[in-house]
């Protein structure tokens with residue numbers, strides 16, 4: 001059945017919803033079309049578990065797109081495992097949401113992220129690679145996430161994140177963040193330096209990590225039954 005779009009604000013429209021069975025349980029997927037500025041045509045997603053309308057202090061993950069890890073299994077970052085963990089956590093809590101924002105590469109887009117990866121392959125860390133490209137360390141915005149949460153009727157949240165700046169950004173947009181829940185993923189040999197840079201240079205609340213042995217790569221490559229970080233928690 002086709003339901004007409006609902007205008008959230010002039011350039012952000014709710015456009016579709018459907019049940020979405022996942023390996024973490026049955027969510028409802030809501031799609032929001034962003035027609036503003038550079039975001040023209042971007043489709044953002046909210047995966048909702050249980051009844052969140054009017055809910056307080058529910059777990060919410062505001063996640064930024066990472067095609068390289070989420071689609072292709074890149075080991076350079078922790079994004080896919082964080083997403084899996086968040087979905088499992090929301091389902092475990094019985095209600096909550098994952099807001100999936102299409103701001104690839106901390107908002108610089110896929111092309112620039114791959115350019116940054118090329119610089120990282122030449123020895124630069126994730127922050128310096130962006131700077132060498134003349135780009136901000138983090139170009140993301142969270143106004144759409146705030147609007148989506150308001151649209152869903154969510155009253156207050158526990159934000160699943162290690163990034164205190166994300167908490168502050170959402171608060172400054174009027175989201176009542178009553179707590180922060182860490183999303184700590186064990187490093188692999190390719191992500192350890194990246195995670196350490198996030199801890200040292202981006203103020204992420206991450207533990208000091210020791211670099212795991214390279215033999216873990218072989219394990220990751222051959223063991224398809226490996227439990228996800230979410231399963232391990």
Ligand SMILES: Nc1nc2c(ncn2[C@@H]2O[C@H](COP(=O)(O)OP(=O)(O)OP(=O)(O)O)[C@@H](O)[C@H]2O)c(=O)[nH]1
Nearest residue numbers: 064065066077103104105106113116126161162163
């Ligand atoms: N520019 C750039 N973006 C990256 C890199 N690695 C991952 N990303 C992007 O970073 C975004 C995720 O941001 P993170 O800094 O990993 O984490 P966060 O969302 O700030 O914090 P958490 O809530 O704790 O996950 C996604 O959009 C990824 O595509 C990188 O090396 N360079």
Ligand SMILES: [Zn+2]
Nearest residue numbers: 066069077079
């Ligand atoms: Zn990533």
